[in-house]
Amino acid sequence: MKKLLLIVNPNAGRKRAGSALMKIVSGFANAGYEVTVYPTAMQGDAEAKAFSASVDYDLTVCYGGDGTLSETINGLARINDDTTPAFSFITEGTSNDFARTVNMPAVIEKAVNKIVCGKNTPLDLGQFNERNFIYVAAFGLYTSVSYIVPQEAKKAFGHLAYVAEGAKQTFTLPSHKMKITYDDQVIEGDFSVGLVANTASVAGMFKIERSVVKLDDGKFELILVRNPGNPILLSKIIMDLSVWKFHPDYVIFAQPSKIAFESDEDVAWCLDGENGGLHKTVQITNLYKKGNIRI
Numbered sequence: 001m002k003k004l005l006l007i008v009n010p011n012a013g014r015k016r017a018g019s020a021l022m023k024i025v026s027g028f029a030n031a032g033y034e035v036t037v038y039p040t041a042m043q044g045d046a047e048a049k050a051f052s053a054s055v056d057y058d059l060t061v062c063y064g065g066d067g068t069l070s071e072t073i074n075g076l077a078r079i080n081d082d083t084t085p086a087f088s089f090i091t092e093g094t095s096n097d098f099a100r101t102v103n104m105p106a107v108i109e110k111a112v113n114k115i116v117c118g119k120n121t122p123l124d125l126g127q128f129n130e131r132n133f134i135y136v137a138a139f140g141l142y143t144s145v146s147y148i149v150p151q152e153a154k155k156a157f158g159h160l161a162y163v164a165e166g167a168k169q170t171f172t173l174p175s176h177k178m179k180i181t182y183d184d185q186v187i188e189g190d191f192s193v194g195l196v197a198n199t200a201s202v203a204g205m206f207k208i209e210r211s212v213v214k215l216d217d218g219k220f221e222l223i224l225v226r227n228p229g230n231p232i233l234l235s236k237i238i239m240d241l242s243v244w245k246f247h248p249d250y251v252i253f254a255q256p257s258k259i260a261f262e263s264d265e266d267v268a269w270c271l272d273g274e275n276g277g278l279h280k281t282v283q284i285t286n287l288y289k290k291g292n293i294r295i
Contacts, residue, residue, distance in 0.1 A: 005049070088294040142203045182259040183254070
């Protein structure tokens with residue numbers, strides 16, 4: 001039988017892992033997999049298990065939110081191979097940006113079937129200083145809502161809780177003075193948002209045209225929003241971005257493979273919907289086809 005490692009976060013989303021686990025295990029077992037279940041108990045568990053055990057399995061699948069997926073990717077990326085072991089995921093989060101990009105169903109039975117019937121597909125990963133990410137590294141407005149909004153609010157209001165927190169942030173006009181270098185460009189200014197993405201959606205608010213996003217082209221989609229100095233205008237700029245409309249005076253779009261960010265003060269970053277820490281300097285590199293996703 002084929003061997004499958006199932007990494008489960010019992011605390012993700014609505015904490016329904018117990019009721020969902022039998023559906024997931026039986027679905028894979030019926031498809032000919034011998035399933036080993038590993039429930040995480042604390043932060044870092046998914047990364048450690050993916051790193052230490054995934055090479056012994058034909059497929060590693062994680063069940064949880066964006067944080068569980070991000071940890072799993074970091075564990076796989078630490079393995080010194082040109083391509084990581086095959087992985088996939090079943091989502092139980094609030095925003096699920098990457099799930100929408102790869103059309104991973106929210107219904108468990110459909111997600112299992114998609115994985116079973118899918119094929120291993122190359123996927124670019126991102127390197128953020130010493131860490132890795134699967135779909136976005138970001139700073140500024142809306143980018144931190146996924147880990148700032150309390151879990152109780154996520155359960156009660158879902159994505160609306162993110163929108164409400166983002167709207168509150170808009171009126172504080174958050175921004176960071178930065179020097180940003182990519183390709184042969186050097187840009188300096190006061191930025192309210194910075195996204196380095198390999199996805200069609202970030203925080204459920206920023207949308208990137210699907211025809212633009214190629215998950216294995218060696219390039220990121222870089223979006224920078226200059227601080228307009230007016231919260232009403234900033235809100236308008238963000239709303240326009242949600243329908244892939246750029247305000248030419250304030251929005252910069254590019255598709256580089258490497259980007260460097262420099263600031264005189266610490267900037268809070270978000271990696272795949274999780275707290276990425278405070279950084280004055282950041283180097284981001286596209287790891288061309290390093291990932292190997294079953295979809």
